[in-house]
Amino acid sequence: xxxxxxxxxxxxxxxxxxxxxxxxxxxxxxxxxxxxxxxxxxxxxxxxxxxxxxxxxxxxxxxxxxxxxxxxxxxxxxxxxxxxxxxxxxxxxxxxxxxxxxxxxxxxxxxxxxxxxxxxxxxxxxxxxxxxxxxxxxxxxxxxxxxxxxxxxxxxxxxxxxxxxxxxxxxxxxxxxxxxxxxxxxxxxxxxxxxxxxxxxxxxxxxxxxxxxxxxxxxxxxxxxxxxxxxxxxxxxxxxxxxxxxxxxxxxxxxxxxxxxxxxxxxxxxxxxxxxxxxxxxxxxxxxxxxxxxxxxxxxxxxxxxxxxxxxxxxxxxxx
Amino acid sequence: xxxxxxxxxxxxxxxxxxxxxxxxxxxxxxxxxxxxxxxxxxxxxxxxxxxxxxxxxxxxxxxxxxxxxxxxxxxxxxxxxxxxxxxxxxxxxxxxxxxxxxxxxxxxxxxxxxxxxxxxxxxxxxxxxxxxxxxxxxxxxxxxxxxxxxxxxxxxxxxxxxxxxxxxxxxxxxxxxxxxxxxxxxxxxxxxxxxxxxxxxxxxxxxxxxxxxxxxxxxxxxxxxxxxxxxxxxxxxxxxxxxxxxxxxxxxxxxxxxxxxxxxxxxxxxxxxxxxxxxxxxxxxxxxxxxxxxxxxxxxxxxxxxxxxxxxxxxxxxxxxxxxxxxxxxxx
Amino acid sequence: xxxxxxxxxxxxxxxxxxxxxxxxxxxxxxxxxxxxxxxxxxxxxxxxxxxxxxxxxxxxxxxxxxxxxxxxxxxxxxxxxxxxxxxxxxxxxxxxxxxxxxxxxxxxxxxxxxxxxxxxxxxxxxxxxxxxxxxxxxxxxxxxxxxxxxxxxxxxxxxxxxxxxxxxxxxxxxxxxxxxxxxxxxxxxxxxxxxxxxxxxxxxxxxxxxxxxxxxxxxxxxxxxxxxxxxxxxxxxxxxxxxxxxxxxxxxxxxxxxxxxxxxxxxxxxxxxxxxxxxxxxxxxxxxxxxxxxxxxxxxxxxxxxxxxxxxxxxxxxxxxxxxxxxxxx
Numbered sequence: 017x018x019x020x021x022x023x024x025x026x027x028x029x030x031x032x033x034x035x036x037x038x039x040x041x042x043x044x045x046x047x048x049x050x051x052x053x054x055x056x057x058x059x060x061x062x063x064x065x066x067x068x069x070x071x072x073x074x075x076x077x078x079x080x081x082x083x084x085x086x087x088x089x090x091x092x093x094x095x096x097x098x099x100x101x102x103x104x105x106x107x108x109x110x111x112x113x114x115x116x117x118x119x120x121x122x123x124x125x126x127x128x129x130x131x132x133x134x135x136x137x138x139x140x141x142x143x144x145x146x147x148x149x150x151x152x153x154x155x156x157x158x159x160x161x162x163x164x165x166x167x168x169x170x171x172x173x174x175x176x177x178x179x180x181x182x183x184x185x186x187x188x189x190x191x192x193x194x195x196x197x198x199x200x201x202x203x204x205x206x207x208x209x210x211x212x213x214x215x216x217x218x219x220x221x222x223x224x225x226x227x228x229x230x231x232x233x234x235x236x237x238x239x240x241x242x243x244x245x246x247x248x249x250x251x252x253x254x255x256x257x258x259x260x261x262x263x264x265x266x267x268x269x270x271x272x273x274x275x276x277x278x279x280x281x282x283x284x285x286x287x288x289x290x291x292x293x294x295x296x297x298x299x300x301x302x303x304x305x306x307x308x309x310x311x312x313x314x315x316x317x318x319x320x321x322x323x324x325x326x327x328x329x330x331x332x333x334x335x336x
Numbered sequence: 337x338x339x340x341x342x343x344x345x346x347x348x349x350x351x352x353x354x355x356x357x358x359x360x361x362x363x364x365x366x367x368x369x370x371x372x373x374x375x376x377x378x379x380x381x382x383x384x385x386x387x388x389x390x391x392x393x394x395x396x397x398x399x400x401x402x403x404x405x406x407x408x409x410x411x412x413x414x415x416x417x418x419x420x421x422x423x424x425x426x427x428x429x430x431x432x433x434x435x436x437x438x439x440x441x442x443x444x445x446x447x448x449x450x451x452x453x454x455x456x457x458x459x460x461x462x463x464x465x466x467x468x469x470x471x472x473x474x475x476x477x478x479x480x481x482x483x484x485x486x487x488x489x490x491x492x493x494x495x496x497x498x499x500x501x502x503x504x505x506x507x508x509x510x511x512x513x514x515x516x517x518x519x520x521x522x523x524x525x526x527x528x529x530x531x532x533x534x535x536x537x538x539x540x541x542x543x544x545x546x547x548x549x550x551x552x553x554x555x556x557x558x559x560x561x562x563x564x565x566x567x568x569x570x571x572x573x574x575x576x577x578x579x580x581x582x583x584x585x586x587x588x589x590x591x592x593x594x595x596x597x598x599x600x601x602x603x604x605x606x607x608x609x610x611x612x613x614x615x616x617x618x619x620x621x622x623x624x625x626x627x628x629x630x631x632x633x634x635x636x637x638x639x640x641x642x643x644x645x646x647x648x649x650x651x652x653x654x655x656x657x658x659x660x661x662x663x664x665x666x667x668x
Numbered sequence: 669x670x671x672x673x674x675x676x677x678x679x680x681x682x683x684x685x686x687x688x689x690x691x692x693x694x695x696x697x698x699x700x701x702x703x704x705x706x707x708x709x710x711x712x713x714x715x716x717x718x719x720x721x722x723x724x725x726x727x728x729x730x731x732x733x734x735x736x737x738x739x740x741x742x743x744x745x746x747x748x749x750x751x752x753x754x755x756x757x758x759x760x761x762x763x764x765x766x767x768x769x770x771x772x773x774x775x776x777x778x779x780x781x782x783x784x785x786x787x788x789x790x791x792x793x794x795x796x797x798x799x800x801x802x803x804x805x806x807x808x809x810x811x812x813x814x815x816x817x818x819x820x821x822x823x824x825x826x827x828x829x830x831x832x833x834x835x836x837x838x839x840x841x842x843x844x845x846x847x848x849x850x851x852x853x854x855x856x857x858x859x860x861x862x863x864x865x866x867x868x869x870x871x872x873x874x875x876x877x878x879x880x881x882x883x884x885x886x887x888x889x890x891x892x893x894x895x896x897x898x899x900x901x902x903x904x905x906x907x908x909x910x911x912x913x914x915x916x917x918x919x920x921x922x923x924x925x926x927x928x929x930x931x932x933x934x935x936x937x938x939x940x941x942x943x944x945x946x947x948x949x950x951x952x953x954x955x956x957x958x959x960x961x962x963x964x965x966x967x968x969x970x971x972x973x974x975x976x977x978x979x980x981x982x983x984x985x986x987x988x989x990x991x992x993x994x995x996x997x998x
Binding site for chain 2: 721722829831859860861862863864865867868871886887888889890892893894913916926927928929930931932933934935936937938939940944946947949950951
């Protein structure tokens with residue numbers, strides 16, 4: 017080690033000109049942002065999504081939660097008016113207020129379910145792809161088994177089994193029925209498989225890359241190679257999957273709730289509002305129109321956003 | 337060279353640029369050269385010098401957004417290729433002027449047999465019947481040295497090795513007996529013994545078919561063995577043009593000299609360090625002002641930074657784009 | 669032939685890759701004998717060149733001898749320690765001494781890491797220097813050694829040219845203060861003028877730090893320029909080994925002769941006057957190498973015995989070894 021500490025020695029050769037770079041620094045995030053900017057639909061999706069989130073959060077400053085749950089059968093099934101811009105439902109609750117609080121829950125479910133499924137998917141995919149051999153076989157057989165079970169079937173069975181057994185929780189100033197947790201866990205545990213396969217494929221190909229070999233040659237541990245070297249290079253499909261996963265989770269919640277097995281009233285979600293509209297499809301279309309429209313806008317804008325992110329994070333474009 | 341051969345191709349002031357989100361890339365900045373019938377011209381330069389882009393521009397194969405061949409003429413047998421319609425160019429490509437590339441795997445269709453691909457060219461360009469095209473295809477494969485040709489006609493590209501695939505490409509290129517073959521780094525990805533085979537093959541075929549060849553490469557060793565004339569390119573300009581003997585005996589552009597000085601020799605004992613060129617190639621996004629090599633040149637004078645030298649004739653078929661006489665160090 | 673003064677000793681190294689068929693039930697149908705018994709030693713401060721064409725196994729030798737691919741059999745001793753069978757702390761200690769530079773400047777640096785992280789990683793892993801700050805200081809110094817401005821520490825690989833990236837790779841290899849570096853075709857992907865820059869740099873660093881190199885390449889001209897001794901590989905085995913000038917001026921093995929005669933010389937008169945031995949056919953597959961001498965299928969002077977018996981590795985001239993029946997008569 018001492019040899020290198022000397023920076024001058026008798027036979028110092030003529031040093032190369034110190035080369036610099038004549039372009040300004042450009043981080044990978046800046047590169048990605050530039051590519052993203054060019055995707056008009058993605059920008060549009062991002063804006064709409066932001067507006068929807070603001071709607072769900074800020075709306076609670078306008079209408080208290082008690083108002084959203086306040087029933088008054090004398091006001092039932094009123095068409096949209098100044099007083100009730102989205103109309104009222106079958107027990108007289110204001111639909112606009114319910115879509116605001118319902119939105120909070122639907123988005124919350126979307127995000128937390130995605131967190132669970134992303135963590136599970138990354139862990140399983142990374143271990144399977146990196147180690148290969150029997151670990152890979154075992155994990156992939158489990159994954160395939162889970163994939164073969166129809167999601168809705170699994171959701172229904174687990175909802176019936178667990179629903180009603182979990183107590184209420186307090187979170188960000190609201191009280192949620194335990195069924196929210198059940199939904200989140202169920203969606204998370206039934207959606208990780210897709211990401212696991214993608215992550216595994218990424219690891220299978222990336223682990224042969226020379227920078228990984230270089231890390232082995234340096235003596236870097238396997239754990240560091242997995243999480244510090246390979247995983248950061250797989251971010252793109254993970255981010256895209258997570259983004260689209262939020263949309264899927266919102267839809268999944270809508271399916272379960274529409275079947276009456278999801279979050280139970282009086283807590284509103286966009287999904288169970290659609291269920292409540294079941295008997296009034298033609299006579300009171302505003303019952304399903306507004307929650308349905310909000311689901312549609314949310315899912316669409318997330319999908320556009322996901323498209324834009326997929327292109328922006330494409331590692332194959334080396335130059336902008 | 338006792339007899340002057342007729343000129344086959346005459347390129348004047350060819351300019352190509354690419355419009356990218358980052359700005360305009362000036363890839364080819366006014367090159368002029370000619371190719372006589374039957375001669376082999378090597379176009380030499382490092383990556384980014386514009387050698388491939390200029391030859392692809394000749395054949396109007398540059399994708400036209402973002403590319404733009406915006407000036408110059410390419411006179412082939414009396415008419416300007418750049419003015420021709422796509423239809424007319426399709427008649428010329430493959431039939432009069434053929435091109436082979438570095439990576440045969442991407443230029444050959446992986447889902448068609450090689451026989452299909454070659455005979456298709458024969459049927460489309462020469463109007464051969466099915467049977468004639470097939471027998472001619474087998475002949476072509478034999479001509480390029482593929483053993484057991486009659487059976488291998490039915491094989492797919494992936495069933496051939498790298499060197500054999502390159503031969504298949506050559507067979508396809510030569511199927512209609514073109515007058516000019518443009519070879520874009522055809523041996524760069526091949527082992528040295530296979531490279532020797534391919535170079536020898538092209539030389540042999542050129543003789544028997546009276547074909548002119550433009551050979552694009554960065555390898556000054558290969559050039560020495562098979563070119564009649566050499567064109568050296570840098571940053572989209574031609575900086576030197578000479579017969580092959582003149583180029584190696586008396587290189588007259590500082591870049592050519594530097595390139596030759598950077599080459600190790602297999603036939604000589606090592607005598608000194610390799611000469612490396614300081615700095616890096618210029619950024620093609622900026623429109624060039626002055627000589628593009630000036631920042632890295634040992635012989636640079638003030639004039640070099642102001643004015644870009646055009647090609648000056650300094651000998652019989654030897655020209656260089658430099659303000660300085662490298663033998664004396666004095667301005668011309 | 670064990671040489672105890674050598675820094676690096678490789679004994680009968682073999683690396684076979686299994687070839688499997690089948691989608692549901694995978695069975696082994698064959699073996700790619702990429703490296704099939706390679707032995708050599710390298711002295712301190714020496715540069716050994718390893719040449720051969722594609723499929724000869726030279727890259728596999730470089731990677732297997734550092735344990736990057738698990739060896740099928742054989743021993744590799746670096747500075748007196750067995751690298752292939754070491755585990756844990758011992759393996760880490762040996763890894764410090766032996767580093768590698770790769771061919772592809774675009775794939776060998778993690779695109780998501782800054783230059784600082786890349787060059788500092790060996791220091792972190794081997795616990796050199798006490799803090800990140802000190803390691804960054806050292807990284808700056810290493811960048812200076814390879815001719816890059818120290819201000820570039822926080823840039824990303826994609827902002828650099830191929831030659832500059834290769835220099836970052838060299839700085840990384842130097843970071844653990846190694847004794848021995850495997851240079852796996854370090855200049856093949858670079859332009860001619862940049863190749864000269866990088867080769868000059870490697871020579872300077874070798875002088876400055878007393879490094880030992882295994883220089884794996886297919887460019888025979890460059891190998892002649894910087895190596896002290898050279899060995900030629902064909903289909904996973906060594907066919908010749910000699911001092912540099914001796915090999916180039918007096919090649920004995922027919923493959924070496926053919927290889928040398930195929931290398932272009934940048935001198936038109938000389939190149940055209942040469943007699944070339946053009947080999948026919950392609951390199952056979954390493955899954956089923958030819959019997960006896962592997963080169964016999966393409967050899968211009970192949971005899972009957974060449975098909976049947978593997979030629980012995982013999983010292984045919986002082987410090988000049990060959991495996992060829994015609995040369996050594998056995």
